[in-house]
Amino acid sequence: MKQCNLNLEEEGVKRKLQLQELEEIRNEAHENATIYKDKSKIFHDQQVSRKAFVVGEKVILYHSRLKLFPVEIQNLKMEKKFVVNGHRLKPYYEGFSVKKVEVIHLKDLIYLV
Template structure:
């Protein structure tokens, strides 16, 4: 093997880890994009109209700001829109019937 060929072989060996690193970076980027798309698909879309009553989880985050008004004091404040849930006034509590099971003999 002459020196020129040995030199070109050495250059290829030095570039190989860099190529592997770039390939791993691209694969990681693709994985993150797919994971984000799958996560975003699971997020429920919420639609609120002016005048709707909502339940608010107490949070200091203001990632998706929504302005709401307290019905009793007419005070307006900004909250994270992801922390709101619809309030259903006509919701009625149901009683649950209890059933007691007897021990069954297994054959």
């Protein structure tokens, strides 16, 4: 060591400073990642549509094995109740009003060129 002109105390202080700088960089990266995750979660939560179901309302159920948002439903034909994932339910709309439809035949159209 003496041949290389190295002072162990000075080098030790420099090494400690380098380690402290590395720790600060790591902490800053961790804070930035946390901020990014929070912003991403807020954006995602805004995009997710909230569903509110009323007792007695008809719904369509897609095949589901997950139980993330448990909802108890009952089949109209059977009295059996079971729990399903609420994210897989969609409201069932029935009884759309039928309006009078006007029919236009293509042969009656006049083409302007």
